[in-house]
Amino acid sequence: QKEVEQDPGPLSVPEGAIVSLNCTYSNSAFQYFMWYRQYSRKGPELLMYTYSSGNKEDGRFTAQVDKSSKYISLFIRDSQPSDSATYLCAMSSFMDTDKLIFGTGTRLQVFP
Amino acid sequence: KAGVTQTPRYLIKTRGQQVTLSCSPISGHRSVSWYQQTPGQGLQFLFEYFSETQRNKGNFPGRFSGRQFSNSRSEMNVSTLELGDSALYLCASSWMAIKRGGPADTQYFGPGTRLTVL
Numbered sequence: 001q002k003e004v005e006q007d008p009g010p011l012s013v014p015e016g017a018i019v020s021l022n023c024t025y026s027n028s029a030f031q032y033f034m035w036y037r038q039y040s041r042k043g044p045e046l047l048m049y050t051y052s053s054g055n056k057e058d059g060r061f062t063a064q065v066d067k068s069s070k071y072i073s074l075f076i077r078d079s080q081p082s083d084s085a086t087y088l089c090a091m092s093s094f095m096d097t098d099k100l101i102f103g104t105g106t107r108l109q110v111f112p
Numbered sequence: 113k114a115g116v117t118q119t120p121r122y123l124i125k126t127r128g129q130q131v132t133l134s135c136s137p138i139s140g141h142r143s144v145s146w147y148q149q150t151p152g153q154g155l156q157f158l159f160e161y162f163s164e165t166q167r168n169k170g171n172f173p174g175r176f177s178g179r180q181f182s183n184s185r186s187e188m189n190v191s192t193l194e195l196g197d198s199a200l201y202l203c204a205s206s207w208m209a210i211k212r213g214g215p216a217d218t219q220y221f222g223p224g225t226r227l228t229v230l
Contacts, residue, residue, distance in 0.1 A: 043116070044202070044221045046219070049218065088155065098162075098219075099145075099160065099170070100145075100147075100155075100157060101157070102155035104153070
């Protein structure tokens, strides 16, 4: 079993929809949680970074971490065609902050 | 500020050969990490270098090695290539002055080197 599980999708939604992306994990040592976005033929770029449990909002993006359930989410409001990409969750532990463990990514397509 | 650059962008090799990939981090960043990305396994951590020292290593065979130079540029080498080594190899740089017990620093990724092994 992988340390981080993520539904690969693809997820196809109409423009303006609210998108929910999720990851579950098994290692309770994870303290730092990130969401990356990766466009085709590009490297991942950091969208959101959360430490421990709680919510964080940045524009149309909201990241949630529930450590008791070992579950993290990324919500995208008012989705746009330009949001079409692969979304990767990543996490690391307090003792190994440099070693990111990634989910396999969810492919999102937002159609006009 | 220039981003992380990786060369070459594409590479085709045959089984048994070896390959060297290069990564130039963002100016001022001293930590360079390498990841392998495949459709089946996703991104997997290879190793991390800071100030020319390997600080962390993932679960890859010894055929995968790396090094970092005094200017923070890094190279990774794969010897005796296998078909399963075909992947996108991503390099990421960060300040990452604290490896343990501190906040995770943002890692900035390059565009990757697409390696195909025939």
